[in-house]
Amino acid sequence: MTKPFLDVQKISKIFHPGREVQVRALVDISLSFDRGEFVVIHGPSGSGKTTLLNIMGGLDSPTSGMVILDNEKITGVEEKHLSRLRRDHIGFVFQAYNLIPVLTAKENIEYVMQLQGRSRRECEQRSREVAEKLAIAGLLGKLPGEMSGGQQQRVAVARAVASRPKLILADEPTANLDSKSAAGLMGMMQALNEDEGITIIFSSHDPLVIGKAKHSILLKDGEVAADEFPG
Amino acid sequence: MFFKIAVRNIFAYAKRSIITVVLLACTTALLVFASAYMDGSHARLIQSSVEIYPGYVQITHQGFRDNPSLENLIFDAGQVSASLRDFPGIAVFAARFESFVLFSSADKAVGGMFTAIEPEKEMSISRLAASLKQGSYLTSADDALVYMGSELARRLKVGVGDQLAFVGTGADYSFAADNLTVKGIFQTGLFDFDSRASFVAKPYFDRVMAAENYATHFIVQPLRPEEAATLAAAIGRRLGPAFDAASWQQTMAGLVQAMRVDSIFGYITLAIIFIVIFFVVMIYTLLVIYARVREIGILRAVGTTPGQVLSMLLLESVLLGLASVLLGGLIGGALAWYFHIHPIVFSGFEEQFKQYGLALTAMPTDFAPLIIMRDMAIMFVLSVSATLYPIFKVNRFRPIEAIHHV
Numbered sequence: 001m002t003k004p005f006l007d008v009q010k011i012s013k014i015f016h017p018g019r020e021v022q023v024r025a026l027v028d029i030s031l032s033f034d035r036g037e038f039v040v041i042h043g044p045s046g047s048g049k050t051t052l053l054n055i056m057g058g059l060d061s062p063t064s065g066m067v068i069l070d071n072e073k074i075t076g077v078e079e080k081h082l083s084r085l086r087r088d089h090i091g092f093v094f095q096a097y098n099l100i101p102v103l104t105a106k107e108n109i110e111y112v113m114q115l116q117g118r119s120r121r122e123c124e125q126r127s128r129e130v131a132e133k134l135a136i137a138g139l140l141g142k143l144p145g146e147m148s149g150g151q152q153q154r155v156a157v158a159r160a161v162a163s164r165p166k167l168i169l170a171d172e173p174t175a176n177l178d179s180k181s182a183a184g185l186m187g188m189m190q191a192l193n194e195d196e197g198i199t200i201i202f203s204s205h206d207p208l209v210i211g212k213a214k215h216s217i218l219l220k221d222g223e224v225a226a227d228e229f230p231g
Numbered sequence: 232m233f234f235k236i237a238v239r240n241i242f243a244y245a246k247r248s249i250i251t252v253v254l255l256a257c258t259t260a261l262l263v264f265a266s267a268y269m270d271g272s273h274a275r276l277i278q279s280s281v282e283i284y285p286g287y288v289q290i291t292h293q294g295f296r297d298n299p300s301l302e303n304l305i306f307d308a309g310q311v312s313a314s315l316r317d318f319p320g321i322a323v324f325a326a327r328f329e330s331f332v333l334f335s336s337a338d339k340a341v342g343g344m345f346t347a348i349e350p351e352k353e354m355s356i357s358r359l360a361a362s363l364k365q366g367s368y369l370t371s372a373d374d375a376l377v378y379m380g381s382e383l384a385r386r387l388k389v390g391v392g393d394q395l396a397f398v399g400t401g402a403d404y405s406f407a408a409d410n411l412t413v414k415g416i417f418q419t420g421l422f423d424f425d426s427r428a429s430f431v432a433k434p435y436f437d438r439v440m441a442a443e444n445y446a447t448h449f450i451v452q453p454l455r456p457e458e459a460a461t462l463a464a465a466i467g468r469r470l471g472p473a474f475d476a477a478s479w480q481q482t483m484a485g486l487v488q489a490m491r492v493d494s495i496f497g498y499i500t501l502a503i504i505f506i507v508i509f510f511v512v513m514i515y516t517l518l519v520i521y522a523r524v525r526e527i528g529i530l531r532a533v534g535t536t537p538g539q540v541l542s543m544l545l546l547e548s549v550l551l552g553l554a555s556v557l558l559g560g561l562i563g564g565a566l567a568w569y570f571h572i573h574p575i576v577f578s579g580f581e582e583q584f585k586q587y588g589l590a591l592t593a594m595p596t597d598f599a600p601l602i603i604m605r606d607m608a609i610m611f612v613l614s615v616s617a618t619l620y621p622i623f624k625v626n627r628f629r630p631i632e633a634i635h636h637v
């Protein structure tokens with residue numbers, strides 16, 4: 001039996017442990033994902049979607065449990081190692097875009113590649129290629145503050161994709177977009193998943209977006225209520 | 232990339248950058264100017280006190296400085312002169328014979344210092360000739376002509392061309408007396424000195440005071456005044472244990488002590504200012520950097536290591552620090568240069584200055600590029616180290632905490 005690409009084993013997250021009022025955000029979550037999957041994690045607000053994505057991406061640590069990405073443990077490792085792991089293997093798309101404000105769209109897209117030590121030529125070639133796929137070639141010289149929300153989110157996706165990560169984690173990427181922009185962005189992410197074979201896991205509570213996923217996980221009160229493959 | 236981000240952040244947070252640069256530049260300028268003023272005023276103090284009369288290096292017979300009596304005279308001035316001739320590091324030297332006499336004019340009798348000098352050599356050693364107020368300075372050929380301080384002349388109620396008599400003890404303990412004519416009156420500005428000092432040519436003095444080939448001391452003008460102590464030690468070795476060669480730091484130990492105390496208080500004041508500035512910069516940086524925690528979280532989330540974030544923030548701090556000290560150094564240096572050329576004049580404080588032995592109320596600053604660079608380096612280190620704690624503190628956030636930090 002082959003090992004899953006991303007293995008989430010008995011993850012629990014308790015906020016304020018040891019205090020009188022504890023918040024159990026995740027309770028014994030176990031999930032597994034194969035390479036190249038297009039997954040949605042959905043559920044009501046406060047169900048633990050963001051916390052789960054953060055732990056899977058090494059941005060946060062679980063209270064207990066383990067996450068293994070492509071045979072590499074990403075929980076319980078030191079921050080420096082985790083930074084390199086995120087840089088080389090994981091792309092993030094945040095609900096609030098989170099672009100680096102002082103860099104242009106092109107520089108934001110190239111940032112992770114430059115951290116990886118790629119050549120200037122390779123960075124430029126790849127950023128142009130990704131920008132064309134996401135229809136943001138005309139925005140490359142603009143700063144985040146000069147772009148609309150939808151445009152910023154596409155740049156954020158381009159930044160996540162450009163370094164060719166093994167996994168992209170997107171936390172409610174369409175939450176701040178209008179329905180047209182949201183549909184467009186999802187279409188583009190779907191195409192990237194198919195064309196580049198990148199595993200994409202995103203959270204959402206938008207039924208239109210959820211419907212696009214091939215693997216759907218429903219969270220309720222920090223527990224897995226359903227794990228389905230509708231597509 | 233990190234350099235680009237650091238530079239752009241400096242411009243993106245322009246208000247913060249301007250406040251930081253202005254604060255640090257003003258402090259740097261203050262430090263540079265304060266150092267220049269302190270060093271300049273000390274140099275002027277030395278100049279006033281040393282160059283007017285006492286000189287940089289003084290040679291006496293062993294024991295004379297503790298007991299300035301006729302037993303401790305230099306009894307073979309010619310031999311000392313021969314030893315000093317061609318001595319490396321000496322620009323010029325001259326013999327003096329200091330004694331005390333009672334002057335008597337038509338109206339009044341006043342005690343005073345009656346000193347034999349070699350007038351031509353003294354012109355290169357002391358400021359006696361340059362302090363001429365009325366009449367003219369002495370020459371070696373002057374016989375029974377006296378050059379006296381303005382206050383002494385005023386007390387004796389004599390002017391140039393007037394006659395007065397003196398009575399004193401010769402070098403052989405004999406009774407010495409003669410009539411003198413006032414050739415010139417000087418004013419150094421040192422009140423005490425001007426009210427008791429008078430000078431005659433040494434050949435005349437030697438004859439009238441039976442002091443042929445005697446001297447109370449020799450004064451040496453070094454080629455490099457700042458090396459007076461080294462020169463004094465070398466002369467001492469050459470002349471042997473019968474003589475005592477002392478630099479101005481030894482002959483004027485009180486002045487040295489006063490300057491040290493002044494420097495200590497000056498540096499304590501500056502240190503207090505620095506401590507205040509250090510904490511102001513640190514607290515301000517902490518506030519500013521906390522407003523950027525989310526941005527730091529983004530950088531960390533996409534794979535920037537804590538070390539890379541640290542170096543990027545440090546680079547910003549270094550760039551701001553460099554700009555500040557360069558600007559401050561330039562302003563402080565320009566002020567130091569200007570007041571070096573155009574000394575600060577403390578008009579109305581003449582009496583207070585006199586109490587401290589200062590002849591002039593004009594204080595030039597010291598313009599020393601190396602000292603300016605030293606002060607700039609101190610401020611640079613101070614400015615960067617003040618940002619270390621805030622940088623380390625924000626870098627300890629986990630990425631997700633940083634992104635959600637409000």
